Amino acid sequence: MTFLRQPTRAGVRDAAAKLAAILPPTPLFSREINGVEIAFKSEPLQPMGAFKLRGAWHRLTALSDEARRKGVVAFSSGNHAQGIAWAAKRLGIAATIVMPADAPRAKVEGTLALGAEIVAYDRATESRETIAARLAEARGATLVPSFDDPWIIEGQGSAGVEAAAQMEAAGLGAPAHVVVPCGGGGLAAGIALALKDAAITVVEPEGWDDMRRSLEASWILPVGDSPPPTACDALQTKQVSPLTFDVLSRRDARGVAVSEAETATAQRWAAEQLRLVVEPGGAVALAALLAGKVAPEPGMLVILSGGNVDRAAYARVLAGG
Amino acid sequence: MTFLRQPTRAGVRDAAAKLAAILPPTPLFSREINGVEIAFKSEPLQPMGAFKLRGAWHRLTALSDEARRKGVVAFSSGNHAQGIAWAAKRLGIAATIVMPADAPRAKVEGTLALGAEIVAYDRATESRETIAARLAEARGATLVPSFDDPWIIEGQGSAGVEAAAQMEAAGLGAPAHVVVPCGGGGLAAGIALALKDAAITVVEPEGWDDMRRSLEASWILPVGDSPPPTACDALQTKQVSPLTFDVLSRRDARGVAVSEAETATAQRWAAEQLRLVVEPGGAVALAALLAGKVAPEPGMLVILSGGNVDRAAYARVLAGG
Numbered sequence: 249m250t251f252l253r254q255p256t257r258a259g260v261r262d263a264a265a266k267l268a269a270i271l272p273p274t275p276l277f278s279r280e281i282n283g284v285e286i287a288f289k290s291e292p293l294q295p296m297g298a299f300k301l302r303g304a305w306h307r308l309t310a311l312s313d314e315a316r317r318k319g320v321v322a323f324s325s326g327n328h329a330q331g332i333a334w335a336a337k338r339l340g341i342a343a344t345i346v347m348p349a350d351a352p353r354a355k356v357e358g359t360l361a362l363g364a365e366i367v368a369y370d371r372a373t374e375s376r377e378t379i380a381a382r383l384a385e386a387r388g389a390t391l392v393p394s395f396d397d398p399w400i401i402e403g404q405g406s407a408g409v410e411a412a413a414q415m416e417a418a419g420l421g422a423p424a425h426v427v428v429p430c431g432g433g434g435l436a437a438g439i440a441l442a443l444k445d446a447a448i449t450v451v452e453p454e455g456w457d458d459m460r461r462s463l464e465a466s467w468i469l470p471v472g473d474s475p476p477p478t479a480c481d482a483l484q485t486k487q488v489s490p491l492t493f494d495v496l497s498r499r500d501a502r503g504v505a506v507s508e509a510e511t512a513t514a515q516r517w518a519a520e521q522l523r524l525v526v527e528p529g530g531a532v533a534l535a536a537l538l539a540g541k542v543a544p545e546p547g548m549l550v551i552l553s554g555g556n557v558d559r560a561a562y563a564r565v566l567a568g569g
Numbered sequence: 570m571t572f573l574r575q576p577t578r579a580g581v582r583d584a585a586a587k588l589a590a591i592l593p594p595t596p597l598f599s600r601e602i603n604g605v606e607i608a609f610k611s612e613p614l615q616p617m618g619a620f621k622l623r624g625a626w627h628r629l630t631a632l633s634d635e636a637r638r639k640g641v642v643a644f645s646s647g648n649h650a651q652g653i654a655w656a657a658k659r660l661g662i663a664a665t666i667v668m669p670a671d672a673p674r675a676k677v678e679g680t681l682a683l684g685a686e687i688v689a690y691d692r693a694t695e696s697r698e699t700i701a702a703r704l705a706e707a708r709g710a711t712l713v714p715s716f717d718d719p720w721i722i723e724g725q726g727s728a729g730v731e732a733a734a735q736m737e738a739a740g741l742g743a744p745a746h747v748v749v750p751c752g753g754g755g756l757a758a759g760i761a762l763a764l765k766d767a768a769i770t771v772v773e774p775e776g777w778d779d780m781r782r783s784l785e786a787s788w789i790l791p792v793g794d795s796p797p798p799t800a801c802d803a804l805q806t807k808q809v810s811p812l813t814f815d816v817l818s819r820r821d822a823r824g825v826a827v828s829e830a831e832t833a834t835a836q837r838w839a840a841e842q843l844r845l846v847v848e849p850g851g852a853v854a855l856a857a858l859l860a861g862k863v864a865p866e867p868g869m870l871v872i873l874s875g876g877n878v879d880r881a882a883y884a885r886v887l888a889g890g
Contacts (some may be wrong), residue, residue, distance in 0.1 A: 275596050275614065292844035293596065354841060418593075516880065520675060523613035523846040523876030555844030559837065563888035566880055 255398040255491060260405035260442045263306040267406045270305070270338075271295070274407070276414035277522055281537060284544040287420050288534070289411045292524050292555025296358060298482075299407050299435055299553050300324075300331030300394075306403030307392055308335045316341050320392050321384040323347070323376035325481050326355025327554050328394035333362035344389065346380045352481060352558040395432030396489035405438025411549055412443060424547030427451060427533040430459045430503070431483040433492030435553060440499045446549070448501040449542055451532040453478040453511065459488050459496070460503020468493050479508055479561065482529030482554060504542060510535040512565045518552065519566060527562075530554035573719055576812060580723035581763045584627040585730035591626070591659075592616070595728070597735035598843055602858060605865035608741050609855070610732045613845050613876025617679060619803075620728050620756055620874050621645075621652025621715075627724030628713055629656045637662050641713050642705040644668070644697035646802050647676025648875050649715035654683035665710070667701045673802060673879040716753030717810035726759025732870055733764060745868025748772060748854040751780045751824070752804040754813030756874060761820045767870070769822035770863055772853040774799040774832065780809050780817070781824020789814050800829055800882065803850030803875060825863060831856040833886045839873065840887060848883075851875035 277288045291299040308320065319342035322332045329345040336343035343364040347356060348371040359366060369379050384391040393400065412423055423446045428436045430450035436459075440448050450459050455476040462469045470487040478484065506514075511528050514535035518526040526534070530553040536542045537550055598609045612620040629641065640663035643653045650666040657664035664685040668677060669692040680687060690700050705712040714721065733744055744767045749757045751771035757780075761769045771780050776797040783790045791808040799805065827835075832849050835856035839847040847855070851874040857863045858871055 272596075275593075277614070293598070297844050519846045519878075519883075520880060523618050525840045525844040525846060557840075559841060559887055562840075563884045566887065567884035 252491060253398050255401040255437065255441060255495065257441045257444065259398065259402035260409060260438060263302065263403045264406035264409035266306060266309060267302055273410040273414060276411055276418065278418060278420060279521055281544045284546060284548070285420060286537065286544055287411065287415050287549045288522065289407055289549060289551050290524055291407065291551065291553045292526055292530060296330040296334045296362065297554055297556040298327040298331065298530065299404055300327045301334045302406045303400035303403030303434060304331035304335035304392070307397065307399035308339055308341060310399055311390060315390050319343065319387060319389040321346070321380050321387070321389045322392045322394065323380040324394050325484065326351050326359070327482050327556060329359045329364065330355060330362060330556070332392055333359050333364035337363045344383060346376045346383065348376070352556065354558060355556050358556060395434030395492055398491060401434050401438045401491060402441070403438065404435040405442040407435065407551065408439035408442030415549065421547050423549040425449065425545055426549045426551065427536060427542050428551040429483060429529055429532045429553045431485040431529065433459055433488045433496060435551065436501065437492040437495035439551070440495050440501065448496060448499055449504055449536070450496065450501055451504050451506055451536045453480045453483055453532060454505045454507050456480070456483055457503060457505035460505055462488060462493055463497060463501055463503050466497060480511065480529035480532060482527065483532065504536045506532050506535040506539060506541065510539040513569060514538055515562070515565050516569050524552065525555045525557055525562065526552050527554050527557045573812060576719040576722040576758065576762060576816065578762045578765065580719065581726035581730060581759060584623065584724040585727035587627060587630060588623055588727045594731040594735060597732055597739065599739060599741060600842055602865045605867060605869070606741060607858065607865055608732065608736050608870045609843065610728055610870060610872050611843070611845055612728065612872065612874045613847055613851060617651040617655045617683065618875055618877040619648040619652065619851065620725055621648040622655045623727045624721035624724030624755060625652035625656035625713070628718065628720035629660055629662060631720055632711060636711050640664065640708060640710040642667070642701050642708070642710045643713045643715065644701040645715050646805065647672045647680070648803050648877060650680045650685065651676060651683060651877070653713055654680050654685035658684045665704055667697045667704065669697070673877065675879060676877050679877060716755030716813055719812060722755050722759045722812060723762070724759065725756040726763040728756065728872065729760035729763030736870065742868050744870040746770065746866055747870045747872065748857060748863050749872040750804060750850055750853045750874045752806040752850065754780055754809045754817060756872065757822065758813040758816035760872070761816050761822065769817060769820055770825055770857070771817065771822055772825050772827055772857045774801045774804055774853060775826045775828050777801070777804055778824060778826035781826055783809060783814055784818060784822055784824050787818060800832065801850035801853060803848065804853065825857045827853050827856040827860060827862065831860040834890060835859055836883070836886050837890050845873065846876045846878055846883065847873050848875050848878045
């Protein structure tokens with residue numbers, strides 16, 4: 249049993265400063281939806297295509313020299329893998345990633361291209377947590393979870409710090425309501441810490457809306473035994489973390505679930521209106537807005553969290569609708 | 570016969586200052602190609618999805634109050650139309666656009682959404698120049714050409730001013746070689762004026778490479794009588810202008826032609842590596858680089874000029890390769 253420190257607002261600001269030293273902020277765009285100007289934070293435009301390098305950078309830069317020498321181990325369906333690989337490469341740290349054998353090809357290739365070692369597992373029969381923990385133990389390496397970690401949460405929150413400054417600069421005012429995709433809740437919790445006065449709505453795919461149900465129940469509930477298939481590979485998290493849940497619960501965050509069709513509509517809208525490639529899991533917050541499940545309001549900030557699509561699947565989405 | 574003033578470097582800098590006052594620079598990204606860091610200027614991320622609002626803004630803001638009251642007329646397959654409509658809407662000027670009946674649906678809808686009036690014509694049998702000139706004469710409106718105009722050329726050049734500052738800030742040095750899509754040559758000529766020390770390569774679709782042939786002949790040559798079909802609707806210009814040709818010729822610009830397959834490969838690469846939706850005509854400079862027709866070199870700047878795709882056609886491109 250490890251006792252983890254709580255993620256803090258000061259930690260988020262520290263992470264934002266560390267990120268600002270190495271990368272420009274991802275662009276913020278605005279578009280009118282039902283006559284209201286909405287801000288869109290575009291994390292697909294990160295070098296590795298998703299917000300995940302934020303937490304990875306904050307975590308890996310906090311490792312001791314000795315820990316850096318022994319390397320890091322992570323498990324991920326793809327974006328956290330690439331975030332860790334990106335940060336590890338830049339810091340000269342060896343990274344091993346435990347990835348499902350059916351992860352999108354683009355995410356596997358992206359991770360390999362960043363120099364990480366990949367260990368594949370069968371999503372149906374094996375536990376990635378166990379495999380990763382054993383690897384880390386055998387090598388003395390540091391296990392870097394994808395959301396159940398205060399540094400990771402704080403790092404992801406840097407997106408909120410950036411967006412607030414960009415909204416102010418663009419004359420859109422302070423963020424009043426943030427709509428954010430949710431898998432394990434790291435991004436949502438980090439942004440909630442960053443933006444202490446904003447309402448928070450987390451969005452999940454239908455059947456994977458355990459954070460929504462947990463927030464309503466005020467208790468962590470896992471996804472059901474047979475969750476439906478979803479194109480949102482990045483959001484297939486079976487249970488959220490006390491760290492992310494506590495932050496969101498204390499902030500009275502609300503959860504919304506969107507259908508696969510609503511997500512596809514959002515991907516098409518992002519391609520046509522923003523000229524951005526957004527992956528299914530990265531488009532769910534936009535989907536909630538376009539589907540009318542979240543009402544547009546002044547000061548609304550919608551997070552587009554990633555753009556690492558499977559090209560063939562993305563082509564089918566664009567051909568539809 | 571009208572005598573046009575020549576576009577100037579001072580005019581480009583003036584245009585850049587006017588643009589900077591109303592819009593943030595479009596992001597500049599860098600990626601390694603064959604071990605060389607290449608800069609990509611991302612004009613698909615403009616509000617209307619292409620660089621064309623630059624020239625439109627510079628031109629329309631230079632109109633007298635009386636000219637503004639009488640409105641503007643333009644002819645365009647789509648991006649210039651949307652650029653003019655965008656600038657006109659912002660300035661409260663009435664805009665009429667002569668567009669081919671077979672223009673991509675997205676470009677027609679984008680233009681209408683920006684409040685412009687559209688007059689359709691048959692690309693095969695009618696002359697858009699004649700229709701537009703008659704409309705302008707009847708209304709006393711100002712005809713705004715898409716490239717044969719010093720303000721338009723200067724305005725487009727603001728992309729080069731921005732990119733140079735961004736490359737410097739990113740540690741990529743001054744632009745040494747710019748690779749740029751070419752229809753009528755407005756963007757290429759403007760950037761050549763902006764970046765007086767850079768080599769310039771203009772890229773056109775095969776069979777529409779009249780600028781390439783003109784530069785080699787040192788004399789303006791039109792496209793052939795039966796140019797092949799091309800997905801690059803934005804680059805189907807039958808003859809370049811003395812204004813654009815002279816600038817590029819004096820700078821010893823080189824021309825390169827790319828195939829439809831090379832362009833499609835570039836669109837797929839942009840989607841996967843940059844998460845950007847780039848239209849065929851916007852991807853030809855990248856295509857020349859990826860096809861090895863332009864060798865990567867330090868200080869290289871590749872312009873991605875627009876992202877207003879026909880969604881069905883774009884889906885087919887992404888499904889291929």
